[in-house]
Amino acid sequence: MSNLVKLTINDTPVEAPAGSLLIDAAKTAGIEIPAFCYYEGMSLQAACRMCLVEIEKAPKLMAACVVPVAEGMVVRTESEAVVKARKTTLEFLLTNHPLDCPVCDKGGECELQDMVFKYGAGESRFTEVKHHVPEKQWSPVVFYDGPRCILCYRCVRVCNEGMGVGALGVVNRGVVSEIAPSHGDHLECDECGSCIDICPVGALTSGAYRYKTRPWEMEHTGTICTHCSDGCKTTLGTRNGEIVRGNNRDRSGVNGEFLCVKGRYAFDFNHHPERLQAPLLRVDGKLEEVSWSRALQVLVEKFKAVRDAKGNVGVIGSTRTSNEEAFLLQKFARTVFGTNNIDHHRSGDVATLLDALSGKTGALGTSADCYTSKAVLIIGADLSQQHPFLANQIRANVRHHKTPVYVVTPGAVREDKTAKKAVRAGEDWLAAVENLKGSLAGEKELLVVFGDAVKGEGLRKLVALGDSLGIPVKYIALVDYANSRGAMDMGLLPDLGPGYHAVEGKAGLTLPQMLAATDLDLVWVVGANPLKKASLASSKAFVVVQDLFRTETAERADLVLPAASAYEKNGTVTNTCGEVQRLKKAADTVGAKTDLAIIGLIARGLGVNLGKVDADNVFAEIQKTVRGYNVPLPVIVTGGAAQTQPVNGRVPSNVLPDLIRSAGDTLFTTGTLTKYSKVLNEVMEGPGGLYR
C-alpha cells in the first residue's frame, strides 16, 4: 500500500495515495471535478481547462488533472472563481459548437450537454458568426463532424495509445484545428470505433448507427460478443426489436469499454435478409420451406428410425452455441443414440494444457492477467488480428506498467513494436522459446499466450519449460470463437465427455472421420459449417442442420432448422481464458428457435426425458456435473465473469494434434458469419497484415 496523503477538498478531509492526481482523489471522495480531456488510463492533456480548481497558495487556478495530491493541500472546487472559470470555458466551447443537438446522434448522452446543463450559463454572449466546416466520412463506419469537435484529443489517444494504431492526429492550428486521419482523407486502421465511443460529443459518429434512433429510444442488453473467443461484453442497443448499436460504455464485462470492429458493428448479421425464418425440407431434391410442425414430425420420425435401427450417427457441434446447448447436444447424442461420434472444429489444445497442468492451481491465465502479469510471452499468435481484446490488455499492460513482452511468431505482429524481444519462428517455436529461457527466468512472473501451433507433445514441453523457470507461470490457450472453449469443456469431443472425463465405451469418430465415413445414416450439424471446404462421404446419410443461414452445409442438408443467434438467447459461454459469462437475449428473429429449444422439442417428440429444457436448468446441471464449472452463480447472473477451476486430475486425452487448427481469422473475418456482416465486408480494405 502506498503512502496516504491528507488534503482538504471543499472543507472535507480527504486521504489519497501519494502521487495520485487531484481529480482522482476528489472522485474517490465523491467530489466531481468536471473534465473533457482527462481520461483514465490515457496520457494527460490538461487541454480542456474544465478541471481548473482553486488550490491555496497557488497563484492561479490549477488543472486538477495534472496536479498530484500533496500533504496539507487545501482545494476548492466550487468557489466563485472556479464556477466562473467553468462557465466561461463552456461558453467558449459553445461559441463554435453548432448546437445541432436535436439531430445529433450524441444528443441525450453527450458530455458537453451534461456539462452545460450542470455548470454552464443559461445564455450565451456570443453573437459572432460560427466557424463551420463540412462533415467528412473517413471510413464506412467513421464520420467526423469538425464543428462539433471540442478537441479533447481522446480519439487521438485511444487510437495511438489504446489501440497502438495511431490512425488519428491533429491538423491546422488555432480555431481551425481539427482531428484528421494520418492517411489524409481516410482511415487505415482497425475500424474498432473506439474513437467514436470515447468522443464526448457527436463529432465522431458511427456509420452503422447514425441517424437511426435517439439514444433514449433504445433498450440495452449486455451480452457476450459471438465472434472471437475473447469474450467481450457488448451492450446491444435495440430499437423495435432490431439491434442498432453495440458498445460497452458502462465498462461492464471483462473488456471494460474495449470492443473491436466485430463486437461493435458485426451484430448486423442478425438482421441479414438471408436469415432463415422457416425450416427447409428437401422435397424432390430441392429445399422447400415447411412449417415447424411438419419439420419436427419428419425429424422425429427419422431420429426414431435411426435410434431403433441402431444406425450410425454423426453429431457435429458448434463453437458459437451456448454451453447449455453444447451440453444438451452431447447428452442427447450419448444417451439417445448411444454414440460418441461427436466433435466440433477444434482450434486450441485445451485438453493437453489441462492435463499438463494437472494438480497445479493458479496456472490458468485470465484476461485480467494479460493486463496485470509482470511479463508476457506470446507464441504463434497474431493477437491484434485474432484476439483484439487480449492484445489490448497486453498493450495497456505495457503502457501502464512497462511490462516486458516476448514475441515468438511466424510473421511480424503489432506487439513487435513494444516487445522486449521479438523472434520469428513458426514450427520451430519451441527452440526459439528455449533461447529466450535466460531472459524469461529473470522475470518475476510470466503469462504465456499461445496459438494453435502449440499442441500435443510440444505443449507438454512448453509447460515443462515453464516449470523449470522457477517463477509463477500462467497459460492461456487461444481458441477461435465465442464458445470454442465451452464446446470442449462441455464434451463435444469423441473421446472426452463433459469436464474432460473419458467417455464410456469406445471413443467415437472425429470430425474428419465423420466426413470421410461412408456408412453414416444420420448427420446432425448444430451451428457449424463443416462442408464449407469439405464434402460428406456418406451419400445416403440424412443430414439435419440447425443454422442461421443457408450455409454450404445447409445446402447439402435434408432438413434445415432456422436457429436463433447468440444475441437471441439466454445461456452462458466460456471464453478462451475459461471465463464463464452470461448471454442475454437482445433480439428476436421470427421463425427461428434456439438450438436448446430445438433439441428439447426433438427430445419431447421422441419421448426422451432430458430434464427441464431451459438455460437456467441446464446450467444448474452443468454446474453439478462438469468439472471446473462449479462457479459462483451470482457472479454470472449479475453479468460478471467467473473463471472455471482447473481440472484436478489427469485428462485421458488422445489428442490428435493434427485436428487442432485455427481458422486463422483476421480482424475483419469471423468464419462463415463474415459473409453475412455488411460492416465487415465494407471495412475489409486489406485483409490481414495491413494495419500492423
Add this chain to the structure above:
Amino acid sequence: MKLYNEPSPLETRVISKRFGTQNSWRVDTYLATGGMQAFKKACEMTQDQIIDEVKASSLRGRGGAGFPTGMKWSFVPRQSELPKYIVVNADESEPGTCKDRLLMEHDPIQMVEGILIAAKAVGASKGWVYIRGEYRYLIDHMDAVMKECYERNLLGKNILGTGFDFDLYTQTGAGAYECGEESALLESLEGKRGVPRIRPPFPAVSGAFQCPTVLNNVETFSTVPAILNGGGKWYAELGTPRNGGTRLVCLAGHVNKPGVYEVPLGMNMMYFLNEIGGGMLGGRKLKAIIPGGSSCPILSAEECDIAMDYDTMAKAGTMLGSGGMMVMDETTDMVKVALRIMRFYNHESCGWCIPCREGTTWLRKMLVRIIDGNGASRDVDLIGDLAQSMLGRTFCPLGDAAALPTISLVKKWRPEFEAYVAKNPFASTELVQVA
C-alpha cells in the same frame, strides 16, 4: 553584414561589441577579438564554479520570462544516466523583437561559445539551435558558421585541445509563434506537432527527447562569454541589483532612430527613447509604449518615465519581455492596435486549449465588428471580461499574452472603444428577452 541602424554612443556594448565590424562572424575575427577565452577559462573551472559565476552575474533569461539563468542551469541533475542537451531558442517570434537575428548574423560564435560554456557547466555534449522557419537566410548563415567552427575545431571532438567534445546542429521551425514557448519548441524539435507540454517536469529534468536539457534564448547564451571573461560581479554591476548586465532593446514605431541598442538594465525608458531613440517621429506626442514585445501590457505616456529592469516593470504591471519596444504616437488608433494584436494571437493560437483557441477567435471577431461600426454598448465590457476569462486559465502563456495587452488597452483607452461603438446607431439596442 551591414547593421540596420547607427550605433549610439550612449550604449553599453558588451555583447554587441563586434556588431558591424568586418567579417565579425568569422572564426578568425572572433579569435582575434578575444573570442574563446571564456571557454578556455570555463575548462579550468568546475561545473559549480561556472554556474556560480553565472548566478553572481544575476543574468536573467533574455527570451521574455526573465528566469535567472544560473538557477536554471543548476536544476539540471548532475548525476543522470541520460545524455544532457543544450537547446538554443532562436525562434524569435515575439512581435517587435529582432535582436537574436543580429546576434546570429554578426556574432554567432559568441553564442556558440556561450553554448559550449553551458554544456561544460551541465555536462552536455550535444545541442541544437532551433531557428524560426522565417529566418531562412539565417539558417544557411548559421550552417556556414558552424561548418567553419567545425573546421577550426571550435565544435566537434577535443575542442581547441581541451578534451571537450560538443556537437551542434541547426533545426528549422515551421512558422509557429507557439514554438517559441520552450516546451512546444522541444515538441517541434522532436518532429512533433508544436504544442506545449505539461510541466513539471521542466526541461532541465526532462527536455529534448525526455533528457535533461538547458534551453535558453540566443541572447542569454551570447551573454555568457562576457560574464566569464569579466566576472559575474562585473556584469551584475552593469545593471541594477537583481537585474544584472545589459540587454538588447529593439526600438520600433514612431521614433526617429529605430534600431537595436544595447543598454544596461535599469535605464530610464524616456531617456532611452529620447537620447538613444532620437525622440518621437515628427515631434509628435507620445501616446503609448509596448515595452517588451506584443505580449506585454501597454504603458500609457504618463507611465513611461520608468526604469527598464525586470522588477520595476513588474511593479508597473508590465514586463520587459523580449526587448521588443514599440512606440506609438498620438495619431495611433488604440482599438486598431487591439485588433492587430488579437489577430496575431488568434492566428498563432495553437488550438491546444479551449480558452485561448476560442477566446482569441471571439475577441478578434468582436473587434472586427466594432471597427466596422457594428459594435454594441455591452461589447466594451465583454472584451475586458473575455480577456480576463482567458488570463491565467490557458495551458501556456500564449493566452495570457493575448489577454494582457487587451485588458490594458480597454482599461486605459476605454473612451476610444466607446467612440467606435457609438458609431452604431443601434449600439444600445438590448437583445429582446423571450420570456
